[in-house]
Amino acid sequence: MTLDIQKIRQDFPILHQQVNDKPLVYLDNGATTQKPEMVINAIADYYRHDNSNVHRGAHTLSDRATGQFEQARETVREFINASLTEEIIWTKGTTEGVNLVAFSWGLENLSAGDRVLVSHMEHHANIVPWQMVCQRTGAELVPVPVTELGDVDMTAFDALLDERVKFVSMAHVSNALGTVNPIEEVIRKAHSVGARVLIDGAQAVAHWAVDVQALDCDFYVFSGHKLYGPTGIGVLYGRQSLLQGMTPFMGGGEMIETVAFEKTTYNRLPYKFEPGTPNIAGVIGLAAAIRYLSQFERADIQAHEESVLAYAVERAKAVEGLRLIGQSDHRAGVISFVLEGTHPNDVGTLLDQQGVAVRTGNHCAMPIMDRYGVPGTVRASFALYNTKEDVDALFTALEKVKMFLY
Numbered sequence: 133m134t135l136d137i138q139k140i141r142q143d144f145p146i147l148h149q150q151v152n153d154k155p156l157v158y159l160d161n162g163a164t165t166q167k168p169e170m171v172i173n174a175i176a177d178y179y180r181h182d183n184s185n186v187h188r189g190a191h192t193l194s195d196r197a198t199g200q201f202e203q204a205r206e207t208v209r210e211f212i213n214a215s216l217t218e219e220i221i222w223t224k225g226t227t228e229g230v231n232l233v234a235f236s237w238g239l240e241n242l243s244a245g246d247r248v249l250v251s252h253m254e255h256h257a258n259i260v261p262w263q264m265v266c267q268r269t270g271a272e273l274v275p276v277p278v279t280e281l282g283d284v285d286m287t288a289f290d291a292l293l294d295e296r297v298k299f300v301s302m303a304h305v306s307n308a309l310g311t312v313n314p315i316e317e318v319i320r321k322a323h324s325v326g327a328r329v330l331i332d333g334a335q336a337v338a339h340w341a342v343d344v345q346a347l348d349c350d351f352y353v354f355s356g357h358k359l360y361g362p363t364g365i366g367v368l369y370g371r372q373s374l375l376q377g378m379t380p381f382m383g384g385g386e387m388i389e390t391v392a393f394e395k396t397t398y399n400r401l402p403y404k405f406e407p408g409t410p411n412i413a414g415v416i417g418l419a420a421a422i423r424y425l426s427q428f429e430r431a432d433i434q435a436h437e438e439s440v441l442a443y444a445v446e447r448a449k450a451v452e453g454l455r456l457i458g459q460s461d462h463r464a465g466v467i468s469f470v471l472e473g474t475h476p477n478d479v480g481t482l483l484d485q486q487g488v489a490v491r492t493g494n495h496c497a498m499p500i501m502d503r504y505g506v507p508g509t510v511r512a513s514f515a516l517y518n519t520k521e522d523v524d525a526l527f528t529a530l531e532k533v534k535m536f537l538y
């Protein structure tokens with residue numbers, strides 16, 4: 133069914149403003165998405181009526197807060213089709229999720245001679261934690277090359293995948309290129325050599341339905357703020373059998389069962405990995421974001437976004453002097469480009485002066501920028517509420533930028 137995008141846009145109050153005396157055209161959704169009233173109101177209502185610390189409270193507000201907090205965990209479980217709520221760990225975001233797995237699984241399961249494979253296009257959040265853990269364990273971090281078109285070189289992946297590989301960590305979708313990676317194939321092949329797999333879903337969960345059981349990944353991480361939810365809240369999905377065997381990498385309250393100077397015992401899943409007071413309002417906001425999205429058929433969202441993105445690629449290819457960085461046939465959410473003879477930051481600034489919000493720079497993916505020999509790119513990233521008119525506004529503004537810069 134075709135979505136009523138104009139009606140949907142009314143759900144996002146922030147979109148209806150002028151920027152530099154021009155209508156805002158928000159195309160920086162890869163950095164963070166905007167929030168619908170349903171999310172804003174859920175957070176405000178929580179602080180107005182239910183705010184309390186969760187678990188073990190001896191009073192009504194705490195019971196209400198705890199109920200919403202744990203119901204949100206079930207909402208996320210159902211959203212990604214995990215089998216158990218114990219497999220849903222609240223994090224600050226994708227970055228913390230990767231760090232938790234790298235340190236809690238990696239420190240105990242990696243040693244000299246082992247290898248961790250990541251793709252060359254990864255976000256720093258899926259590179260640096262693995263570098264840290266490899267430095268401490270003696271394991272080796274090996275990047276899988278990316279082709280000129282922006283796809284993972286699967287021939288190279290196959291050649292690298294031997295018994296030394298104990299872990300594979302890969303983006304579902306590249307935030308820098310927009311490439312959708314063949315994660316089903318990656319997961320199947322990694323498991324065939326006994327390696328475990330983490331999928332970084334930061335740039336994927338907003339665009340289509342994710343089913344972690346069907347994917348058969350061992351871990352899946354994402355951030356609430358890229359899913360129309362608040363910042364500071366994210367999710368680590370982990371296979372229960374693996375999470376149970378992992379030692380927490382952060383200690384404190386909530387994550388313990390008993391504490392004595394002689395010995396401390398840890399809480400059960402999921403709390404073992406949730407030290408300290410959680411981001412309760414963030415959890416409630418994330419659940420509201422999922423409820424908001426659930427009003428629509430995910431296939432309808434995907435079809436709309438693919439149509440807008442395809443139009444953006446078509447328009448980009450028609451611009452003289454524009455070089456697309458990442459030209460995979462399999463892309464979602466993002467176009468990344470450079471304009472001959474210009475610096476991305478100048479282009480971004482001049483677009484902003486026309487009300488068009490994009491991101492410029494290396495997008496926390498310096499290795500892939502180096503691979504393409506660019507200091508950075510101009511990145512336009514799309515969401516549910518973007519339209520082909522937004523794409524037209526981008527390229528109209530870009531023509532004016534070219535007149536100014538050339």
Ligand SMILES: Cc1ncc(COP(=O)(O)O)c(CN[C@@H]2CONC2=O)c1O
Pocket residue numbers: 162163164224225226227228255257258303305306307308332334335355491495496
């Ligand atoms: C693929 C990918 N992985 C990990 C992260 C880290 O997520 P958190 O910051 O929520 O932990 C991001 C963030 N995307 C960045 C943020 O700004 N622009 C981007 O493309 C990302 O796009």
